[in-house]
Amino acid sequence: MKQFLVFVRKEFYHIFRDVRTVMILLLMPVVQIILFGFALSSEVNNVKIAIFDPSKDHATQLITERISASKYFKVVKMISDPDDVESLFKSGKANIVLLYSEKFHENLIHTGHAQIQLITDGTEPNTANAVTRYATNIIMASQKELLQSQVPSVTRPAITSEIIIIPEVKLLYNPQMKSSYNFVPGVMGLILMLICAMMTSISIVREKEVGTMEVLLVSPMRPIYIIISKAVPYFVLSFVNLTTILLLAVFVLGVPISGSLFWLIFISLIFILVALSIGLLISTLVDTQVAAMLISGMVFMMPTMVLSGMIYPVENMPWILRLISNFIPAKWYIIAVKKLMIQGLSIDSAFLELGVLFTMAMVFILISLKMFKKRLA
Amino acid sequence: MLKYLIEKEFKHIRRNKFLPRLILFFPTMMMIVLPWAANLDVKDIDVAVVNRDHSQLSGKLAEKISASAYFNLSSVSESYNNALKTLDKGDADIILEIPEGFEKSLVKEGNAKVLIAANAVNGTKAGMGSAYLVSIISDYSRELNNQTITRGIEIVPQNRYNPAMDYKKFMVPALMVMLLTILCGFLPALNIVSEKEIGTIEQINVTPVGKFTFILAKLIPYWLIGFVVLTIAVIIGRVIYGITPQGSLFTFYLLASVFVFVVSGFGLVISNYSNTMQQAMFVMFFFMLIFILMSGLFTPVESMPKWAQIITLFNPMKYFIEIMRMVYLKGSGLDALTRQISALLGFAVLFNSWAVLSYRKSR
Amino acid sequence: MMNEVEQDRQQVIKVEHLTKRFGHFTAVDNISFEVYKGEIFGFLGANGAGKTTAMKMLCGLSKPTSGKGSVAGYNIEKESESVKANIGYMSQKFSLYEDLKVWENFRLFGGIYGVNDKEIGPRTDEMLAQLGFEKEKNSLVSSLPLGWKQKLAFSVAIFHEPKIVFLDEPTGGVDPVTRRQFWELIYKASDRGITVFVTTHYMDEAEYCNRVSIMVDGRIDALDSPRNLKSIYNAANMNEVFIHLAGGSNRKAD
Numbered sequence: 001m002k003q004f005l006v007f008v009r010k011e012f013y014h015i016f017r018d019v020r021t022v023m024i025l026l027l028m029p030v031v032q033i034i035l036f037g038f039a040l041s042s043e044v045n046n047v048k049i050a051i052f053d054p055s056k057d058h059a060t061q062l063i064t065e066r067i068s069a070s071k072y073f074k075v076v077k078m079i080s081d082p083d084d085v086e087s088l089f090k091s092g093k094a095n096i097v098l099l100y101s102e103k104f105h106e107n108l109i110h111t112g113h114a115q116i117q118l119i120t121d122g123t124e125p126n127t128a129n130a131v132t133r134y135a136t137n138i139i140m141a142s143q144k145e146l147l148q149s150q151v152p153s154v155t156r157p158a159i160t161s162e163i164i165i166i167p168e169v170k171l172l173y174n175p176q177m178k179s180s181y182n183f184v185p186g187v188m189g190l191i192l193m194l195i196c197a198m199m200t201s202i203s204i205v206r207e208k209e210v211g212t213m214e215v216l217l218v219s220p221m222r223p224i225y226i227i228i229s230k231a232v233p234y235f236v237l238s239f240v241n242l243t244t245i246l247l248l249a250v251f252v253l254g255v256p257i258s259g260s261l262f263w264l265i266f267i268s269l270i271f272i273l274v275a276l277s278i279g280l281l282i283s284t285l286v287d288t289q290v291a292a293m294l295i296s297g298m299v300f301m302m303p304t305m306v307l308s309g310m311i312y313p314v315e316n317m318p319w320i321l322r323l324i325s326n327f328i329p330a331k332w333y334i335i336a337v338k339k340l341m342i343q344g345l346s347i348d349s350a351f352l353e354l355g356v357l358f359t360m361a362m363v364f365i366l367i368s369l370k371m372f373k374k375r376l377a
Numbered sequence: 378m379l380k381y382l383i384e385k386e387f388k389h390i391r392r393n394k395f396l397p398r399l400i401l402f403f404p405t406m407m408m409i410v411l412p413w414a415a416n417l418d419v420k421d422i423d424v425a426v427v428n429r430d431h432s433q434l435s436g437k438l439a440e441k442i443s444a445s446a447y448f449n450l451s452s453v454s455e456s457y458n459n460a461l462k463t464l465d466k467g468d469a470d471i472i473l474e475i476p477e478g479f480e481k482s483l484v485k486e487g488n489a490k491v492l493i494a495a496n497a498v499n500g501t502k503a504g505m506g507s508a509y510l511v512s513i514i515s516d517y518s519r520e521l522n523n524q525t526i527t528r529g530i531e532i533v534p535q536n537r538y539n540p541a542m543d544y545k546k547f548m549v550p551a552l553m554v555m556l557l558t559i560l561c562g563f564l565p566a567l568n569i570v571s572e573k574e575i576g577t578i579e580q581i582n583v584t585p586v587g588k589f590t591f592i593l594a595k596l597i598p599y600w601l602i603g604f605v606v607l608t609i610a611v612i613i614g615r616v617i618y619g620i621t622p623q624g625s626l627f628t629f630y631l632l633a634s635v636f637v638f639v640v641s642g643f644g645l646v647i648s649n650y651s652n653t654m655q656q657a658m659f660v661m662f663f664f665m666l667i668f669i670l671m672s673g674l675f676t677p678v679e680s681m682p683k684w685a686q687i688i689t690l691f692n693p694m695k696y697f698i699e700i701m702r703m704v705y706l707k708g709s710g711l712d713a714l715t716r717q718i719s720a721l722l723g724f725a726v727l728f729n730s731w732a733v734l735s736y737r738k739s740r
Numbered sequence: 741m742m743n744e745v746e747q748d749r750q751q752v753i754k755v756e757h758l759t760k761r762f763g764h765f766t767a768v769d770n771i772s773f774e775v776y777k778g779e780i781f782g783f784l785g786a787n788g789a790g791k792t793t794a795m796k797m798l799c800g801l802s803k804p805t806s807g808k809g810s811v812a813g814y815n816i817e818k819e820s821e822s823v824k825a826n827i828g829y830m831s832q833k834f835s836l837y838e839d840l841k842v843w844e845n846f847r848l849f850g851g852i853y854g855v856n857d858k859e860i861g862p863r864t865d866e867m868l869a870q871l872g873f874e875k876e877k878n879s880l881v882s883s884l885p886l887g888w889k890q891k892l893a894f895s896v897a898i899f900h901e902p903k904i905v906f907l908d909e910p911t912g913g914v915d916p917v918t919r920r921q922f923w924e925l926i927y928k929a930s931d932r933g934i935t936v937f938v939t940t941h942y943m944d945e946a947e948y949c950n951r952v953s954i955m956v957d958g959r960i961d962a963l964d965s966p967r968n969l970k971s972i973y974n975a976a977n978m979n980e981v982f983i984h985l986a987g988g989s990n991r992k993a994d
Contacts, residue, residue: 032670092709116533
């Protein structure tokens, strides 16, 4: 045991000698949480709108006013030629252009027909959709105002007697629609994977490359303990990060831990175990640091970021990707964290995820031990 | 002198077991997989309907929802709690509850309430989903009023450049930028520091090779790699996603070459300051993450708070993503991009002179 | 007699009061010496005595803290790039490119030093013939045994016919036969007029040098021909001279 502690201490020396890397490892979750929590939002606002108004009458002015008063829109330009639309979009100066028809107010009152064209820069479909919807709502509301003030009260009953279904919208689990509820579990998955898998594999391969691994292996320590001693510091480090993320999430972002903290930490430990065993596995497969980095960086990190559901919902993906995503440990972890932490469900609802992660940990550990023994033999 | 150094760099890449494969397979795989995965298309929202009214009108409403392109009717049940369970299991994203006496109330009082409950853990989906649902419901009530619009403002929406509203089309050009950034950023970052670790850098430092020549010889191979990666991506974009650049290919490659210089220059700067590959890798990872998240790749820059938008001004990736989306999807020409181009040129000069200056032949 | 000859000859390295400090640690402490054209100059000292640091300053890899020096007529501090163009260097750590073929290494370094493109090919063949390595022309350097690599590194270092070649423990870890062959190469280069500046641990090798200096704790404690040194210290061989001098070191070996 004493020998083991000596080895663990040596690993800590390695890590803390490289101040830059340690700083980054500790800072990375903080920066991610801040960026995701405060900077990134897919909510559409400050949309740049340009308006073509050949009528310049009471109605168009009212609508234009309502639009510029809305928090969603910023009127950037009044254009005088509808052909300008193309160049506005191409230079990125506007996201949407609103074109009134001619004699707008007159037509609206007399023929009951007036037209507004909403041309959006449709490159980003969600924004385009949302922008059209916002504009439509504002125009509809203005229309009501216009018609009510214009049309004599005798004809109004037709409008008031209409049947209305009033939808009441309730947002479950995240009433303020904070995106942090969605990404905090994702950041946890990513950081733990990064530190455990990448760091462990690189540090073991480094010893192989430098040649010190042989020195360690001829020592009276059993090989298995050497490997475990290499994993311990990263285990500790990831636990520090886990704590940082949870503290920031709760106290800075206001994401509650609605479920049991015990089970949340328990499943995180299982996930860390999975990540460590992946790191071990990589280290038995490759001989150079570069290879270890590229494999853990490209083969494990990219899929974790993309297919785990941390940024993009898995259920939107085609079946083959959904199938592949089942083999990504972070996906199960993220689902479980969402259930346990945010939805506040009890542990029995996360049995499946727990089971999958546990099995993965066992399988990876067994394979990497086998590979390790084979290399020694 | 330069010729021999460039030859050497190419031989290193060719002899490496990993690199040539990585340069070919990584972009191919990424371009095949990412556009499908990196998809914020809000389609196929699963709705659980709780129909407690069993009337003709409520049945029709449920029908109308399942007929919509956005929704899948995942279950119809009698109790809200059952529906909530399906939502907790993840089989439904949104619940629509039609209360008892819905039809009666509509007929008698002229109005009725329905409840929409969305799982807002995924904010985008909940927000857009409930908004769609609300608009279907108001369409439905308009239908009930037998109100074909006889008078009023007719709104004609039109979406340019991406009429099919395909999210993949939006992502493909930006993902190309991400590929270029990752490959042409990470590989140079590991390059000089690996010569430091092996010790060969000393043999070079004792020769009369100029710093500028040395850095240039390191940059040029990545420049070509960038072209290879970009070409693979463009071909896949065409073959799999049917997306061709609207703008000229010349503009496209010209600006890409400036961008590759920016990121490889940045990579070399990191490499110069690092002592081990591990360090270079992590420092690069750190910056890469910030670059990618703050670039507008996943979420629009306009939606960020002011302070974050100011940070994005220092992110070269942001400018190139703007350029790529504009050139690829809208066919913008060089004249429309002067702001972005001058920013990229600035970064290219900055990072590469920094790389030359920070490379020290003696200490 | 030796002194008369020295004065006739041209100085190619001249060092005055050269000092290098790292923080409080003085690695090279005020050394002064000259090396003459065509000479084989042995630079001896225990591990950590400051040999490599001193050599790096001469090659322009490291800037002196104080003092001055010139190599091949150029100031080592202000004209380090011109110094580099006129020297060859073989470092302690083998530093040819392992993932390049033998001829590719010659081509690379020949090219870097500005050897004419057309001349590189024939000269490579000539050098390989001298080494008896014709068959290995197309082998990757990584596949060669250490002794071969060392000989190759030496050939690469003198490929561009430098005025001076610096060898930092060139024969470390090499078997006696190969060491012998290595020294034959050094003699051949010296015969062609290349000045050889060599550090070594092997005292038998010190005997092969025209003159040797012995560094202790960053200072040069002795400088003369092996024969003179042996008579001054009344020693049977260089080993005894070395132990006599280096035994007084205060510095821990690394």
